[in-house]
Amino acid sequence: MSKKGVLYALLLSVSAIWGATFAVMKEATKEFSPLLIVFCRVGGASFLLGLTLLFLGKKAKLYKEDIPLFFLLGLIGVSVFMPLQIYAVSFTYASHASMLIALTPVMATLIAWAIGIQKMNATIFIGLGLAVSGVVLLASQSFESALGADILWGNGLILLSGIFWASFSLLGTKIMKHYPPIVAVGYIYLFGFGQLLCFSLLVQDHWPIYLEQIKNASTMGWVYIGFLSLCASYYSFFIWYRGIEILGPVKTTTFQYFNPLFGSLTAMLLLGEAITLYLLGGGIFIIGGVWLVNRSR
Numbered sequence: 001m002s003k004k005g006v007l008y009a010l011l012l013s014v015s016a017i018w019g020a021t022f023a024v025m026k027e028a029t030k031e032f033s034p035l036l037i038v039f040c041r042v043g044g045a046s047f048l049l050g051l052t053l054l055f056l057g058k059k060a061k062l063y064k065e066d067i068p069l070f071f072l073l074g075l076i077g078v079s080v081f082m083p084l085q086i087y088a089v090s091f092t093y094a095s096h097a098s099m100l101i102a103l104t105p106v107m108a109t110l111i112a113w114a115i116g117i118q119k120m121n122a123t124i125f126i127g128l129g130l131a132v133s134g135v136v137l138l139a140s141q142s143f144e145s146a147l148g149a150d151i152l153w154g155n156g157l158i159l160l161s162g163i164f165w166a167s168f169s170l171l172g173t174k175i176m177k178h179y180p181p182i183v184a185v186g187y188i189y190l191f192g193f194g195q196l197l198c199f200s201l202l203v204q205d206h207w208p209i210y211l212e213q214i215k216n217a218s219t220m221g222w223v224y225i226g227f228l229s230l231c232a233s234y235y236s237f238f239i240w241y242r243g244i245e246i247l248g249p250v251k252t253t254t255f256q257y258f259n260p261l262f263g264s265l266t267a268m269l270l271l272g273e274a275i276t277l278y279l280l281g282g283g284i285f286i287i288g289g290v291w292l293v294n295r296s297r
Contacts, residue, residue, distance in 0.1 A: 018236060073171055104169065105256075
């Protein structure tokens with residue numbers, strides 16, 4: 001296999017990992033509190049990214065004028081986005097979450113349009129209409145479930161987390177112009193982990209619960225945490241930005257279209273979630289809408 005073929009395979013593995021993340025997070029909440037999962041995930045990834053920055057030496061220099069932006073990116077993309085996402089998954093179907101988070105490019109387009117850096121056209125409006133139709137279809141499934149209110153709430157939180165991730169993506173393009181991607185991600189995680197450490201001081205009354213959960217965690221519980229930290233955060237970001245560096249952002253981004261497929265399959269295999277007509281129809285509309293929006297940006 002050629003080097004490019006190997007990279008394609010690695011990017012596909014990233015898509016599979018990111019798709020599976022939602023089911024793994026939902027399964028992990030059976031043993032760990034959502035905030036503890038985020039803390040362990042970000043802490044493990046930050047440790048490895050910190051070692052990477054030390055290995056890079058002068059290539060990983062942090063400039064003082066960029067500290068405020070890194071702080072903001074850490075806040076939006078780590079210490080707010082990740083807790084919000086896992087709380088959302090604890091309420092809704094993992095398959096729904098993997099579909100809805102795929103709307104991030106659509107949300108980024110709307111934000112860019114609102115601030116005047118993106119022009120709209122007919123194709124984008126059609127894409128938005130398809131994406132919204134997909135969301136409505138997914139929401140319709142909740143009315144057939146006894147947990148309908150929880151599912152709607154979880155889906156709403158996922159959409160909110162997508163807004164944060166879209167904002168993070170737009171802001172991140174500025175910092176990526178001055179730093180290698182893996183360096184930028186490293187500092188974003190370190191700032192985000194620092195913020196989570198500060199926040200943990202505000203919930204000291206929960207520490208005994210967290211310690212008890214750590215003490216009683218099963219081997220599989222730690223496997224889930226390791227997957228989220230090592231695979232979904234460190235490995236995936238490293239490969240993803242390597243793909244952007246070699247293939248460019250357009251070709252690399254196309255691999256995101258596989259995320260909902262892997263997410264739904266993992267939710268079915270790990271959690272026993274059904275692949276319903278609502279999910280299939282909603283997924284087709286969402287992915288089609290995202291494709292149209294990306295095609296016209």
